[in-house]
Amino acid sequence: MLSLQHISKYYQVSGLKNYVLNDLSLEVDEGEFISIMGPSGSGKSTLLNVIGMLDDPSDGYHYFAGHAVHQLKEKQRSALYKQYIGFVFQAYHLIDELTVYENIETPLIYQDFKSSERKAMVADILDKFNIVGKKDLFPAQLSGGQQQLVGIARALIAKPKMLLADEPTGNLNSKQGEEIMELFRKLNREDKVTIIQVTHSEKNAEYGTRIINLLDGKIASSKKL
Amino acid sequence: MIKNYLKIAWRNILHNKVYSAINILGLAAGMAVALIIGLWVINEFSYDKFLPNYKQLYQVNLHFTTQREEHTQTALAIPLAEVLRKEIPGIKYVAETDWVGWQYHDLLVGTKKLYVGGGAAHPDFLKIFEYPFVKGSAKDAFKDPYSIILDQATATALFGNADPMNKIIRFDNQQNLKVTGIIKDIPKNATKQFSFLTPFAFKEQTEGWMKSARTTWTNNSFNMYIELQPGVTAEQIAPKIKNLVYQHSVQMRPAKPEVILHAMMDWHLYSDFKMGKPVGGFIDYVRMFSIIGILVLLIACINFMNLSTARSEKRAREVGVRKAIGSQRSDLIAQFLAESVLITFIASLFSIVFVQLALPSFNTVIGSSIAIPFANPLFWIGMLLYVLFTGLLAGSRPAFYLSSFNPVTVLKGTFKVGKAASLPRKVLVVLQFSCSIALIISTVIVYQQIQYAKSRPTGYSSERLMVTDMSGDLANNYDALKNSLISSGVVESVAAASSPVTNIYSHMSLDKWPGKAADEESVNIGAIFVSDNYFKTLGMTLKEGHDFSSKWSDDTTSVILNEAAIKRIGLKDPINKLVTWNGSSGPVRIIGVVKDALMESPFTPVAPAIFSHGRGGNNVMYRLAPNVNTQDAIKKINKIFDTYNPAYPYIYQFVDDEYNHKFNLEVLVGKLAGVFAGLAIFISCLGLFGLAAYVAEQRTKEIGIRKVLGATIANVWLLLSRDFILLVLISCIIASPVAFYFLQGWLQKYDYRISIGPGVFLLSALVAIIITMITISFQAIKAALTNPVKSLRSE
């Protein structure tokens, strides 16, 4: 489903190329649940952003769902992204001015769903995540775990084929983290959502089907579970 | 989608109350200024368009060229009318008139007397200008020479609710005229204003001097109007009429007369002529204030742009998130534009309220009757477009700027608004303040010019000096009137003259004088026929020679000239020299030279004038005795005038007021410039206030640390104020030469004008900087006073 070939990403710092991703290649099949680990600054978030097409690599080939992403224009990329990918952030990144309901609904608006469809889909996911009671609250009125649930619900609302999550449990206590991980596992197994998550926790990494270790912008090891 | 955008926009407005208030208030003020100027401009352009055929209507003018000057006048001789009527195809109607509107006459009905302005006109005048008749008709109204038509207001004033048709009005207490028509009151946005009209035939039959006017080509004392046939243009007619006066009148030839047409559409805005072409006039001011309106609106829009981009860090995360969940840049641009249009919409509602509140005073200041046309759907469509235009203008920069953020940097939290964003912001602030400061400078210069002209010595004393038209029986009773006024004790001195103090009604030509070169042209000279005591009453002083004697018959061959006339003809030792002018049959002797008095424009040099001793006159001048109570004195004087002129109401003017009217336009321009300058600086400061608040907030942590390290309040104040003051200084440097350039151009209109010194610019800079400091100091000091522990803990 995803293929990265010889991807490099560097920043020009005082004339020197500072490599964050260094000639990295990676194949991901549909239905995988990958955990990316590695020390701070090793390029995990950068890799995830590249996969999610939020960031451009400096070099290399990027294929996704049969498209050569490195050749696509901004508009096409955005369309591809909308169709396939959901993103979850460590810092939740909900829009403060919108209610839970509206936050979850927003991606659907960008994808031109009709109002009635949106209603049904949001109601469905609120129910699934057990947060119907919170739908009219604003992010500031929720706990961290609840906010992250909303963030995940928002990422999943448009039924993406692939979920990208950058330290989704980083700001949560271990119990909350476990619940999120259980949810991910369920999504992966029942709904066949391909998941790539970045995590610092060995325990959470174990929920995946493959663990990739990143070191200085290269894949140091990869092990299937 | 739009609904979603508006919802967010609305919540954003509520969330940031101070910021929203600044934005809305600033935009509302800017929009109100532009709206009120817009209404005013529309009103100015609406002049003379209430009549159905206005596009085909013209006034006939005459253009002269002499050695020293060229000029265009509306005064024409009657024979031209007949030629236009009979010989020029394409002209539908021609009407000769007197100075309609300026002819004051006494209308008497029973005990009611009105002294109002009107005129006499050929019957076709009513066909050319199709004033709507309430009673009677244009066709029949002037069938009988002894008829009169009134406007509704005058009819009501004379007859109350009774039907005025066919009633008799005693005209100047001499003739009986029958009311044959009532027209609707003439709207304010009409150049030609009058209360009554009589047939021109009536004037010709009853006024002695009119006897030969119909056949005299040199008696240029009348006005003329024409209507062209449908489809005929002025360009087609112009060559056919150009030389008519030249062809028909040998006497007129030396002045090279050319007959030209002045379109009714141009009367109000293009009334200044150069080389026989309407080149400008009030349109210059309309343009100037249109530009000011646009500038003030721009200043308000800049506020919005600056505050929005300044706050971009706050909005950046939202942009990042939205992009990360599938928003395209165009979605975001649309969202931000929707937001600015919503804010503009709210501001526009406030602006309508502001305009509604300001209109009464605005109308008083400029003497108009502008109202918001609430009932006109075009107004609402216009407002809608206005909101869209302003919203898109104000929102464009923030929208494009904010939507350009890269989601990765923004969400990583490493996002900082860089230099790239603050530079355009600084440029915009400078632009804003340059406009405001230029307006301040303009206001000061306009006022200086007015003050300068006002403080110019007039050469006479206007204190307690009053003027009344010499109407009805006054001329015959003049001596008795004068004696009664003096003996009443409230009047110090009385005189009569052919012109009031503040105007010169007639110009003659000074043809011969000692030392005149053979090829020298005659001098156009202001001619005033005065009673004895004239100079004494007006407080004018003789430089040489002596005043007229008290017996006018002794002085039939004596004249007094003003200094300007002596200088113009270059006469040394003028006393007892003989000169010839067309006011007397033979040569006359100069018995005195009077110091120049400012009777015409206070902005031009005093023109040559000749004074001749004569009876009669058009005006009575009298000075109140010192220390009398003005109200009581006027009551007493009123009684005396009533005794000698019972058929006429007593109407008077103070020369002071009349003189001040000469500054009406300049005072108006000064007032408007002042108000708009004030608003511009207010709006700019509002923006600055917002920016200062933002900067203070952004640097809270830095200020906290600095304070912990020992910075004083003054240090912090300086830190936060320095940048802004620098920007305002740069604005002063930009605004000064620009304002200088334009004002120098404006001053060229005036012969008597100030020279612009550096003082104004320094003063304006000082004012701008003080205002800036007050504006930002509030924020700076607030930030400086914040307990550093608090601001650091919250990090």
Ligand SMILES: Nc1ncnc2c1ncn2[C@@H]1O[C@H](COP(=O)(O)OP(=O)(O)OP(=O)(O)O)[C@@H](O)[C@H]1O
């Ligand atoms: N704009 C930038 N300019 C220069 N270097 C950058 C920039 N953005 C990121 N980097 C560098 O890229 C490297 C990788 O960053 P990245 O965020 O991918 O790390 P990470 O593995 O996610 O770390 P963490 O576990 O702390 O989140 C870091 O060393 C960082 O300094």
Ligand SMILES: [Mg+2]
């Ligand atoms: Mg990271």
